[in-house]
Amino acid sequence: MKKLLLILLILSVGLSSCKKSRDKIQPLAAKGSISGVVRPSVSVTGVTASATINGQPVTYNTTIEASGAFKFPEVTEGVYMINFLPTPGYAVSSRSVTVTAGQNTDMGNINFSLAAGGISGTFSPAGLATSMIITYTSGSTYTSTFWNSVNSSGVIKAEYLQVGTYIVSFSDVPGYVTPTSQTITVTNGQTTDLGTIIFQKASAASISGTVTPASAAASITVSRMRFLFNGALPAQTYTATPDGSGHFTVAGLDAAYYYDIAVTPVAGNGLNAPNKIRIFLPSGQDVDLGSLEQTTIPPPYPLSYNQDGALINTTLITGSYAAGKLTLTQAATISGNSNNITLVLNKVTGAGDYPCNGTTGSRITLQTTYSSSDPLDWESNAPGGDGLIKITAFDQIHQTVSGTFTANLARGAIVKKITNGTFVNLHYSKP
Structure with missing residues (x-):
């Protein structure tokens, strides 16, 4: 009898333990997946999926393949907000999706575009033959420049500009004082209005x-x-x-x-x-x-240099010096093609070396124009280019400057080599 009671007691305890263990076991959360393709693939650097599951925040992260495809393979069932991490310059937006257990939620092609805005203004007096020069500077030391002409009412507008920072300047109008350039931030979907841009009549x-x-x-x-x-x-x-x-x-x-x-x-x-x-x-x-x-010896050329081995001499140079920036521009003709070399020196205070490598603000540019095509710009600050301008004399009383320059001017994979460049007693103007 005692043995029977002991056996029954053991069975009772065992069944009770099994019940408690069974009560503690939680079923595995149901899983699904999310996929999609970002167009263009370069518009996004990563993707996150966020949700609140059983009162707890949950976040998954994934990367974008070269094709633009992405996937979250093991995602708990629920409603998720898909957030895209944008590449600078692109406008992106979030998406909401529902994940069902055992199924893949395909978001298909998700198209994004460059964020864009605009710049506008009104020239006064109206009718001036001028333009607004817009130079993009955000995210790169290599600038892109756009020219926008004014209409007969003096209104000017540049549209579909990539979001970022721009330097806005204005082309000269003979007989008028050119307004000071401005630094403008363009935001997505907005047009930044410069207001009235006044050209004052110049004094004698x-x-x-x-x-x-x-x-x-x-x-x-x-x-x-x-x-x-x-x-x-x-x-x-x-x-x-x-x-x-x-x-x-x-x-x-x-x-x-x-x-x-x-x-x-x-x-x-x-x-x-x-x-x-x-x-x-x-x-x-x-x-x-x-x-x-006046001397018994013929004067040297004010500016000369070798371009890919060809000697270029010129006698007419224009120069300007404002806010520490010295600009020297030359115009010449070679075999029927117009060549214009421009030297821009940033933060000039006197004699010294001014590297042109995309980080100093100084640069050397060669513009070549063929009769049947648009101007081609060759830049020291473009990828594969570099240059050095040396000022040997800087006379701020009589506004003259002398020095030397060399450069590798790049345009794509092609480089023009500038050697033995000199400029002697070039006159420059101050605003």
């Missing part, structure tokens, strides 16, 4: 200098140019005679124009005139050209 200005030897120059010719490029006919010409000390001044000139200054030696004195000078005459200022020396 003057050009002066001193010819040496004092008695060697018969006259000074100052010619106002209609256009900047070579070959433009003078719009107006002024003549001055140096005084006994060789000094001359031509006053009452229309400002905000380019002027060419040429020295005519006294006939038969055997001296060579200095190179013709081209300057931009700022509003209300006197530009002192300093000493214009």
